[in-house]
Amino acid sequence: MKGAVTSKEAVYITVGIHEDDLKEVIGYTIASNESLFVSKKFLEDNKSLGVEEILLFISNILHVI
Secondary structure, three states: OOOOOOOOOOOEEEEEEEOOOOOEEEEEEEOOOHHHHHHHHHHHHHHOOOOOOOOOOOOOOOOHH
C-alpha cells in the first residue's frame, strides 16, 4: 500500500448478542481520541437505541472514570 496514510483514532463498537447467539453490530463511532466525554456519549447513544445492559466494556481510560 504505497502512500497509505494512517492515524490514531478511537473506535467504539457495540455488538449485540441475541438469545440464539446471533451477533449484530448495533452501533459504532470513530473519535479523534479516547476520552471520558466520548465514552459517556457513546453509552448514552446506545441506551437511546434500546441497549438495556452492557456486559463488557473494554477501554484504556478507565483510570479516569
